[in-house]
Amino acid sequence: xxxxxxxxxPPHIQDQDLSAAKQILIFxxxxxxxxxxxxxxxxxxxxFLIKPFYxxxxxxxxxxxxxxxxxxxxxxxxxxxxxxxxxVVFRYPFDTxxxxxxxxxxxxxxKVRVGDxxxxxxxxxxxxxxxxxxxxxxxxxxTLGDVEVTLKSDEYxxxxxxxxxxxxxxxxxxxxxxxxxxxxxxxxxxxxxxxxLTNNLNYNL
Numbered sequence: 001x002x003x004x005x006x007x008x009x010p011p012h013i014q015d016q017d018l019s020a021a022k023q024i025l026i027f028x029x030x031x032x033x034x035x036x037x038x039x040x041x042x043x044x045x046x047x048f049l050i051k052p053f054y055x056x057x058x059x060x061x062x063x064x065x066x067x068x069x070x071x072x073x074x075x076x077x078x079x080x081x082x083x084x085x086x087x088v089v090f091r092y093p094f095d096t097x098x099x100x101x102x103x104x105x106x107x108x109x110x111k112v113r114v115g116d117x118x119x120x121x122x123x124x125x126x127x128x129x130x131x132x133x134x135x136x137x138x139x140x141x142x143t144l145g146d147v148e149v150t151l152k153s154d155e156y157x158x159x160x161x162x163x164x165x166x167x168x169x170x171x172x173x174x175x176x177x178x179x180x181x182x183x184x185x186x187x188x189x190x191x192x193x194x195x196x197l198t199n200n201l202n203y204n205l
Contacts (some may be wrong), residue, residue, distance in 0.1 A: 023200045039193050053089050053099065059167065060101055063087065063102035064140050069189035070197070071100075074098060074182035082156060082180055083107075087197070090158070091179040093172055099181065105132065106157030108177075111150045114170060117142035119159070137161055156180065 011149070041203065055061035055068040064070070072089050082088055082104050092098040111122035119132040134141075143163045147170055151157060155174035160166025184197045 001139045012122040053101065053184075055101060058165050059162050060087070060103075061162045061165075063103075063136055063161045064101065064184075064187075068187060068193065070184050071188060072182040073185035076183055077180060078172050081177075082183065087184045088158070089181045089184070090175055091181065093175060093179060096179065100158075100167075101184070102158035102160050102166070103136075104156055105159045105169070106149075106156075107175070108151050108153050108155055110157075111148065112169075114143055114145045114147040117144065119143050122174075137163070143170075149174060154178070 024197075051072045051074055053070045053072050055064050055066060055070065058066055084104050084107055084176055086104045087101065089101050092100050105119060106121060107123075109123070113120040113122070113129065119134070120129045121132050122129045131195060140159075141161075141163050143159065149157065149169075151174050154177045155170045156177065158175050159168045159170065186196055187193050
């Protein structure tokens with residue numbers, strides 16, 4: 001007589017146990033697939049396409065206020081270059097762990113002059129200079145400073161919209177292209193200001 005019992009439980013009970021175990025395995029496999037697929041979508045989007053940004057300070061008022069929550073479009077600058085009027089997030093040149101938000105004023109190869117409370121752009125189209133009209137600024141805003149700089153082929157001149165309270169290119173100079181992270185795309189907070197952001201003003205310069 002055999003010392004081992006081949007069928008400890010009746011066949012129908014064994015089948016139920018196997019069925020339950022199979023269902024658990026199928027469930028775990030489905031969960032695993034969902035997690036993997038989600039990561040495959042979220043990770044590239046989070047690190048290569050869009051990125052959240054939290055506004056700190058008043059340097060971009062009245063366009064952007066302290067504590068506003070923004071989504072930054074990164075893919076756009078992988079396919080193209082920043083344009084005048086874009087509001088961009090970039091790494092602070094003297095401490096790349098910090099991120100700033102400013103507006104693109106001067107483009108590579110141009111000369112920018114700040115004087116008499118205004119901004120002038122010199123380029124191939126306007127070799128004698130052209131006053132930059134900035135409708136996004138609060139009425140009566142002056143751009144203080146006495147600066148004249150010619151941008152290199154990989155540099156941008158960035159200014160805050162709140163010219164009296166902005167640490168920008170007037171202080172730290174032009175910003176290299178490699179430091180520009182992306183362009184503001186969408187405002188998610190506060191609720192009464194939620195919406196897609198259109199920054200480029202299509203200057204004919």
